[in-house]
Amino acid sequence: MGTCKCHLKLRKPEDAAAACSKVLELDGENMEALKNRAEAHILAERFEQAKQDAHKAHEKDQNDRSVMEMLQRIDRLIKMASRKDYYKVLGVDKLTATARDIKKAYKKLAVQWHPDKNQDNLEEADKMFKEIAEAHDVLGDEEKRGKYDRGEDLNEQPQGHPDPHTMFFQNGGFPGGGGQRFFFRQG
Known part of the structure; x- marks a missing residue:
């Protein structure tokens, strides 16, 4: 053993x-x-x-x-x-890439794959440009990058923090649900 x-x-x-x-x-x-x-x-x-x-x-x-x-x-x-490997998409190392490295790689690839610069290969350029933008959206945001690195679902609402719009309508449109009642006594 x-x-x-x-x-x-x-x-x-x-x-x-x-x-x-x-x-x-x-x-x-x-x-x-x-x-x-x-x-x-x-x-x-x-x-x-x-x-x-x-x-x-x-x-x-x-x-x-x-x-x-x-x-x-x-x-x-x-x-x-x-799932997609956003580090590979941007060509940066997962362990050592800084926010600056991610931004620099994104800018370089966005210019290289911009559809306006690839008219002869428009379909592939459009696909790559969107993928590069998606990778930058996730890795360029520290909170999203942390979730991505931990394997969490990026589209999922955090537990304990429901969607405020859903909560608004479920609670009758009033913060706190409008469920509190107040009684006043005279005299």
């Missing part, structure tokens, strides 16, 4: 998965080996295999909070892997 953990710490997912598999051949009930092999699959970006191992671990112990968190993380990673 120690070999599997060492390979994980060294960020060698293939070796870690192989070592964990050997443990599981000897003891198919070893929760730690299942969780570590799932982590190795995550590291290698084999999310479906990671999910299978995490589900097996969850079946063995449905009260293990770390397995539930792992399943949630895997789902988020699957979702992130399927």
Whole structure:
């Protein structure tokens, strides 16, 4: 089991998965080996295999909070892997790109792909220009960039903060819902 953990710490997912598999051949009930092999699959970006191992671990112990968190993380990673990579669109490094780097890359690519400058390739230029603008919209805004980096849905309203327009109409058009009643006593 120690070999599997060492390979994980060294960020060698293939070796870690192989070592964990050997443990599981000897003891198919070893929760730690299942969780570590799932982590190795995550590291290698084999999310479906990671999910299978995490589900097996969850079946063995449905009260293990770390397995539930792992399943949630895997789902988020699957979702992130399927969406556009805005860093790649702008050609900047995710870990080191500053707001200035993002703005500079956006300006350069916007000029390069502007439809007015690409009349002979208008369809592709229009598509690229929109994609570049979308990437800049997300990465150029610190709040949106943070959500994007965490794998959160950018179109979703934050919990606890409903859409104010919806709230206005649901509450009869009055702040606070107009549900408070006041009674006055004379005399």
